[in-house]
Amino acid sequence: MKAVLNLVETLGAATLGAVTYIGELAQFALSGLTHIFRPPYYPRLIGRSLMEIGYFSLPVVALTALFTGMVLALQFYTGFSRFNASSAVASVVVLAVVRELGPVLAGLMVSGRAGAAMAAELGTMRVTDQIDALSTLSTEPMKYLVAPRLLAGIIALPLLVVLADILGVFGGFIVATNKLGFTPGTYLTSTFTNLRTEDVISGLIKAAVFGFIIALMGCFNGYRSKGGAEGVGTATTSAVVSASILILALDYILTQVLFVK
Amino acid sequence: MSQPKIRIRGLKKAFGPKVVLDGIDLDVDRGTSMVVIGGSGTGKSVLIKCILGLVTPDAGVIEIDGEDVLKAPRARARQLRGQIGMLFQNGALFDSMLVWENVTFGLLAERKIRRAAARDKAVEVLAQVGLDASVAMLSPAELSGGMQKRVALARAIASEPAIMFFDEPTTGLDPIMGAVIDELIVDCVKRLGSTSIAITHDMVSAQRIGDNAAMLYQGKVTWTGPASELLTSTNPVVDQFTHGRSQGPIKMALRK
Numbered sequence: 001m002k003a004v005l006n007l008v009e010t011l012g013a014a015t016l017g018a019v020t021y022i023g024e025l026a027q028f029a030l031s032g033l034t035h036i037f038r039p040p041y042y043p044r045l046i047g048r049s050l051m052e053i054g055y056f057s058l059p060v061v062a063l064t065a066l067f068t069g070m071v072l073a074l075q076f077y078t079g080f081s082r083f084n085a086s087s088a089v090a091s092v093v094v095l096a097v098v099r100e101l102g103p104v105l106a107g108l109m110v111s112g113r114a115g116a117a118m119a120a121e122l123g124t125m126r127v128t129d130q131i132d133a134l135s136t137l138s139t140e141p142m143k144y145l146v147a148p149r150l151l152a153g154i155i156a157l158p159l160l161v162v163l164a165d166i167l168g169v170f171g172g173f174i175v176a177t178n179k180l181g182f183t184p185g186t187y188l189t190s191t192f193t194n195l196r197t198e199d200v201i202s203g204l205i206k207a208a209v210f211g212f213i214i215a216l217m218g219c220f221n222g223y224r225s226k227g228g229a230e231g232v233g234t235a236t237t238s239a240v241v242s243a244s245i246l247i248l249a250l251d252y253i254l255t256q257v258l259f260v261k
Numbered sequence: 262m263s264q265p266k267i268r269i270r271g272l273k274k275a276f277g278p279k280v281v282l283d284g285i286d287l288d289v290d291r292g293t294s295m296v297v298i299g300g301s302g303t304g305k306s307v308l309i310k311c312i313l314g315l316v317t318p319d320a321g322v323i324e325i326d327g328e329d330v331l332k333a334p335r336a337r338a339r340q341l342r343g344q345i346g347m348l349f350q351n352g353a354l355f356d357s358m359l360v361w362e363n364v365t366f367g368l369l370a371e372r373k374i375r376r377a378a379a380r381d382k383a384v385e386v387l388a389q390v391g392l393d394a395s396v397a398m399l400s401p402a403e404l405s406g407g408m409q410k411r412v413a414l415a416r417a418i419a420s421e422p423a424i425m426f427f428d429e430p431t432t433g434l435d436p437i438m439g440a441v442i443d444e445l446i447v448d449c450v451k452r453l454g455s456t457s458i459a460i461t462h463d464m465v466s467a468q469r470i471g472d473n474a475a476m477l478y479q480g481k482v483t484w485t486g487p488a489s490e491l492l493t494s495t496n497p498v499v500d501q502f503t504h505g506r507s508q509g510p511i512k513m514a515l516r517k
Binding site: 121129132137 | 310315342343345346347353355357370406421
């Protein structure tokens with residue numbers, strides 16, 4: 001009987017903890033979003049965050065997209081040639097990159113790089129009283145630290161995904177024309193004939209949502225960190241893990257919502 | 262009798278089952294310096310964080326100039342708390358900014374000066390805490406502990422606040438630098454005519470910077486009096502604490 005009670009108590013505590021966490025996250029997200037639209041605005045900080053999230057993530061996103069496009073071309077060719085459908089490689093590579101892998105892989109890469117950096121920076125500011133110092137200097141920390149990062153995430157990731165899309169297709173193009181016997185004209189015609197505007201838009205919508213999630217989890221975990229260096233480390237890990245899981249889960253939900261037959 | 266600048270009544274704060282403040286009553290008269298002493302974990306920092314609005318108390322009254330900041334509308338509470346300049350224990354300088362940006366941060370946030378004039382203003386304030394103009398262009402990481410404290414003090418006094426809080430201003434400094442910081446604090450507070458509250462474990466520092474003192478023990482103010490009487494107080498709690506005796510009413514757990 002006691003074991004059952006302990007189990008119920010543990011489950012209850014875990015449920016309460018999860019509900020509290022989700023509630024605090026939702027409150028934090030709402031507060032951050034409303035601060036984006038309320039003055040004062042900090043254009044310099046938004047610019048700095050755009051550089052951090054967007055510009056400095058360019059190399060890692062570019063390389064990931066390029067190699068993914070190359071691998072996809074090889075793998076799809078292997079599969080499709082078994083059904084005498086190897087001519088579909090270009091169409092499937094572009095759809096896979098634009099609709100799915102561009103946003104997801106860019107999101108995961110940026111989460112590991114910029115999301116972790118955000119959590120570490122805000123976490124350090126929290127444990128060294130810098131966030132409290134902001135409050136005592138007539139500055140709202142949510143507006144100064146969180147809102148610019150959220151906005152930068154929403155703007156930067158779609159831009160990165162445009163680049164990832166182009167380089168992913170280019171990677172497939174290089175392999176297809178050099179290794180698989182496609183002519184450049186055939187490959188490109190096949191690529192653009194089957195690509196629709198809604199494919200690109202659905203990928204960019206995903207990217208904007210993922211950008212928001214990365215910045216939100218980075219800021220949320222960093223902002224709440226406590227306990228010195230260990231707390232900052234934990235916050236950084238949590239930011240990357242939670243953002244990655246949310247990206248993959250939301251990817252399915254958004255794919256379902258934006259699904260076109 | 263004149264109204265105190267800061268008046269606290271029945272202030273309570275608990276974190277889960279741990280009661281930190283259990284009905285604090287404290288008056289700080291205008292233009293005077295109050296030193297708050299007490300053992301680690303007795304709620305000294307929580308007390309000033311409650312006044313600053315960084316921690317929300319569970320119950321009680323915090324009046325600044327006779328107005329309860331806990332009941333005042335948000336904008337008014339922010340205005341009342343805007344009078345407070347704070348020196349954090351570790352300085353809490355923004356490490357992504359240069360020294361001059363740190364010093365003028367509050368002034369720029371309140372739009373009291375323009376960015377173009379900020380560097381000159383920072384140099385002027387840095388001079389008040391005995392720092393050379395060349396320090397303005399350094400980053401906080403390039404400064405020694407004592408210099409960081411001075412820059413943090415410069416940031417706290419830049420907007421000439423009517424109230425100043427000092428959280429363990431001499432912690433981590435050598436005795437000479439501690440004395441220098443104390444002198445700067447006394448000088449700044451007197452020059453600005455501010456009302457101040459300082460938290461410290463350092464009895465020498467407490468007597469240097471405080472007009473009055475209050476001892477926190479078990480979540481309450483157990484003694485108040487002139488800071489000059491700290492070492493001669495007959496209160497057993499104050500006597501044990503100020504003389505650092507292991508035996509007495511204050512029990513410290515050796516093991517958890």
